[in-house]
Amino acid sequence: MNSTINVMRRELTGYFATPVAYVFLVIFLVMTGIFAFYLGNFYERGYADLDPFFRFHPWLYLFLVPAISMRLWAEERRSGTIELLFTLPITTIQAVLGKFFAAWLFIGMALVLTLPMWITVNYLGAPDNGVILAAYLGSWLMAGGFLAIGSCMSATTSNQVVAFILSIVVCFMFLLSGLPMVMNLFNGWAPQIILDGIASLSFLKHFADISKGVIDLRDLVYFGLVIGFWLLANVLILDMKKAD
């Protein structure tokens, strides 16, 4: 536990010692703003809610989360610090969790910085704050899912660009698995149970469910499982090939 916190703390210090943190935070805030106000018609709709704000989060995460996660392990491999890290009395699981939580907390911070949106909408009208809270939770959970995928992809390579692209591709498949453009590939020949299985993998669907304000245990379990699965894969990849 202490080792996990130690790794997490080191990682977070690293973000703020480089421009990475500041660039990410600024871009995240600007982009969420642009999406909500221009594409989401935040004002014109005339509703006091944050739906136009949250609706674009999955698409924003698709690019921004891999940008955070790509360095998690690729950088350790490139600079050789992975050898330092794994000759300290720290287990692979502790290291993976420490890094994951650091990045997840960091995205949490970015979300907290969007609170002025919430305040604004309360100033303009009387939104259902429970729904907004649920949507924030859902958004953060979804970011965790993207992050776990990105962390695992980062462990496969010492090249951050490769890690970035791999992460986007895998995240994209998870995002879209419920949409017609993926489902049509399987419709007509795959049995219904597989169709349901693929459809239920979609980040979009589960995020949409939570952001309606319904915190269903199944959605929570889903994101928990996604995060757990990819982090486990991450640990296995590291254990199998630490060197090179």
Add this chain to the structure above:
Amino acid sequence: MIEVKSLCKSYGIFKAVDDLSFTVEAGQVLGFLGPNGAGKSTTMKMLTGFLTPTSGAALINGIDVAENSVAARKNIGYLPEGAPSYGEMTVQQFMLFIARARLINKSDVADSVDRVIEKLNLLEVKHQAIETLSKGFKRRVGLAQAIIHDPQILILDEPTDGLDPNQKREVRGLIRDMAKDKIIIISTHILEEVAALCNRVMIIANGKMLADDTPQGLIDRSRYHNAVSLVVEAPEKVASALSELPQVAGAELREGELTLFPTGDAGLFEAVTAAITENQWQVSALRLEAGRLDEVFHTITRGEAPA
């Protein structure tokens, strides 16, 4: 204590380390010597638990590194090749991270960081990002993180690589100070370093152990051990005259210097000096050779038996 039993590491058909066995006791400073790519670093990576052996085992104080890696690592301080560290952190932040990772008591963390920073003369760069430091400082940071928890076993992969002569001297002094009751393993391809630091030497090439001896023992294997070298006028004439002596096995003339090799009987030096006085040769330099480590290293790693 370190026990290594038939340690092997293969990458496909390439054997990086091939059936290595040895034991190291407290108080020994063991030098791993070998050409680049000999398997020195790979062996160290297996001792520290970073790599898993293909077969065989390494035991650190009786704990199998591959089976109980984390427990074994607690006893070890390790400087990986090239002294990697997190460049964006300051020296102090990095040391705090390592101290906590080394499970030093909360109340002692700050003290041990201060102590190691002082010991390695890092005070002036304490608040600088590591990536902005010179090579010498970076190496010292690497050494500092290896010794912060006062480990019983210290494994240093090329600790003085890339340092200037003064820094090398400094690092050697540090290692010598710590050597008393610890086990220290250093790898190097600098021969003088082995003679200066180690009380045991292993020569490794192509993953195999070729020699395991004291530095003096290795030097004694040299062809030049107890040979006599002299600079003299008309060396050819002197060479043929001296070759007649029963103590001389052979003579070699190189760059104006005449070297006479002993037969194994003692007294070559005395016989040569006697001959010089008797014949009144004009000698401008005369010395007894201790032996040449580079020559021994060359002979051993080229697969020839040392003379």
